[in-house]
Amino acid sequence: MPKRIDFMIAGVQKGGTTSLDAYLRQHPDISMAKKKEVHFFDKRPPTGIRPLDYAIYHRQFHWAEQARGVKLGEATPILTWWTGAMERLWQYNPDIKVIMLLRDPVERAWSHFRMDKRLQREGETFSNAIRTERERARRSLPKQDRERSQVSRGFYAHQVRNLKRLFPDEQLLFLRSEDLSTSAQPELDKVTDFLGVSRFAFAEEPRHNSATDGETMPADDRALLEESYRLDAEETRRLLGWDQGPWSV
Numbered sequence: 589m590p591k592r593i594d595f596m597i598a599g600v601q602k603g604g605t606t607s608l609d610a611y612l613r614q615h616p617d618i619s620m621a622k623k624k625e626v627h628f629f630d631k632r633p634p635t636g637i638r639p640l641d642y643a644i645y646h647r648q649f650h651w652a653e654q655a656r657g658v659k660l661g662e663a664t665p666i667l668t669w670w671t672g673a674m675e676r677l678w679q680y681n682p683d684i685k686v687i688m689l690l691r692d693p694v695e696r697a698w699s700h701f702r703m704d705k706r707l708q709r710e711g712e713t714f715s716n717a718i719r720t721e722r723e724r725a726r727r728s729l730p731k732q733d734r735e736r737s738q739v740s741r742g743f744y745a746h747q748v749r750n751l752k753r754l755f756p757d758e759q760l761l762f763l764r765s766e767d768l769s770t771s772a773q774p775e776l777d778k779v780t781d782f783l784g785v786s787r788f789a790f791a792e793e794p795r796h797n798s799a800t801d802g803e804t805m806p807a808d809d810r811a812l813l814e815e816s817y818r819l820d821a822e823e824t825r826r827l828l829g830w831d832q833g834p835w836s837v
Contacts, residue, residue, distance in 0.1 A: 590642075592681040593649060595661035595783055598751075599668030601741060602699040603689040604765040609663040610793045611776055617785040621648040621662035629677045630670040642680065659783050665689075668747040669740075671732060678754045685783060686755060690824070691765035692835040693742030693817040698805045700738040709735055715809050739816070745823040752827070766834045769795075810836075 597605050605624075612618045628645040649660050667673040668688055677684060691699075701717055704710035710717060718739050725733035725740070751760055761782045768775045773790060780787050814837050821837040824830075 591646065591651060591654070593660040593662065593684065594654075595659060595685040595687065596667065596677060597661065597663035597665065597687045597689070598674065598677070599665050599688040599747060600690060600696065600744070601665045601669075602696050602703065603665065603691040604768045605663045605665040605689055607772075607793050607795070608687070608689065608768060608779070611772065611790050612661070612779070614790050615780065615785065615788050617658050618783065619650050619653040619658045619660050621660075622650075623648065624662070625664045625666075626662050627664055627666070629680070630664065630666050630673040640676065640680075659785055661783075666734070668751065669737070674750055674754055682755075683759070684755075685759050685761070686751060687761045687763065687779065687782070688748070688751065689763050689765045689768065690744055690828075692837070693744065693821060694805075694810060694813045694836050696742050696765075697738050697813055700741065702803070704735070704738065710738075715806060718809060718813065739813070742813075742817060743820045745820050745827060748824055748827045762828050764830070764833060 597608055599605075609620055609624045613620050626645065626648050628640075648662065650658075651660075654660050667677065674686075677686075697718065698714070701710060701714050712720070721736050721739045725736035727733065728736075748762070761778065763775055763778065772792065776790050777787050818837045821835060825832065
C-alpha cells in the first residue's frame, strides 16, 4: 500500500478552515501539513499520460509520525469548488476522509470580498463585484477564475453532491462554520471522532483572518444575495439533513 495522507479539509474558503487547521495542530495524534493550503490537487494536471508526482506533495508531511499511528492531513479549501480537484483527490486515495465546513453563503461572500479588498485583489465595490462577477470571470475561460468567485463559491449543493458521488458517507464530515466559531469544542469532538483519534481539550484559538473594520453589508446587496442563494441553500440543507439554523437563507 503506497503512503497516503489520512484526511483533507477540502472546503470552503472563508468558512473557518484556518481555525480548524490551527486547532488540529494542537492534537498529539494529528499532524498537519507543513503549511496550510498546499494546493496540489487544484493545479492543472500534466498533459499526456504522466501521472501526478505525489512525491512533491508528500514533502509537506511528516511521514515518521504516521508510522506511530498519527493521522496526517491538510487544509486546501478551494478543492470542493475547483473542477476536477476532488476527482484527483479520489484517484490519490479513495479511502481518504474529507471535512467540509459550510458557512452562511451570504456572509461567506461578504467575507471573501473584504479579504480580497485587504489583499488588493479587488478594485470594485461590493455592489459592482457581485453583480458583474459572471461577466468578469469570463476572462479566464475555459478555465475557472480563482479570483472572480466571491459569489460562485457559495453555491454549495453541487459541491456536496460531488463529494457524495465520490465518497461514502462514512468518509465525509460536514460542519457549520458558525458552530465551530461559537462553540468549538463540540465540533472538534466530532472531528476527532471522525478521524478516529482520542478526544482532546483544545485551547481556544483566536479568530483567524477576520476583518476588524466594522463595515457592514449594504441592505440591497444582502437582499440580492439572499435571493440568489435561497434555493441552493435549501437544497444544500436537504442533502445534509440540516435545518436553517443561523443562516440567513
